[in-house]
Amino acid sequence: MNFHPVVVQNFIELGRAFEELDRGIVRGFLRPTAAQNRAPSPGDIWSIKAMFAIALDVIAGDPHAELGEAANQIAKNFSFIADVVSPDTKDFAGLMLSWRKHFLKGKVPDQQAQLTFNSRADLIDQIGNDLIARGEQITGPRVSAEILMGAVLLLATASDADAIKRVVARMARKGKKPPS
Secondary structure (H helix, E strand, O other): OOOOHHHHHHHHHHHHHHHHHOOOOOOHHHOOOOOOOOOOOOHHHHHHHHHHHHHHHHHHOOOOOOHHHHHHHHHHHHHHHHHHHOOOOOOHHHHHHHHHHHHHHOOOOOHHHHHHHHOHHHHHHHHHHHHHHOOOOOOHHHHHHHHHHHHHHHHHHHOOOOHHHHHHHHHHHOOOOOOO
């Protein structure tokens, strides 16, 4: 059986890293990440975070857009997302900006979500092509809205049984009536 040379090289490096452990050398990819005093998020939650970071990135590409205001607008319209991805947050806009910063630095624990963020240009192009095919105009806010709707669809699969209760409770705290 033939393996791609890159795969072979990766296994060789992994073997070397394990051998080095016997000599007290710990490579970075074997070192545990620092505790963040919270439960780690599963991959589907990180994918949702990546979509929000991409939506902010699209808006950041508009020279007339102010990133903080864009985050506030998204938080206002999609605050129910916070109930699933980060139920204890008080500042969803700030949290989204933090996600974007971590993705830009490549400092997220989920490799697939990081890959999604890194290949955001392909996603944006695909959405642009879909908008053109539907006869719609391509604008930053429109592309961001499509990305955020994708995040909402991902949320539907990532939600636990109590997610709806948390959304309703948040709405009640804000004096809003939940849909019937």
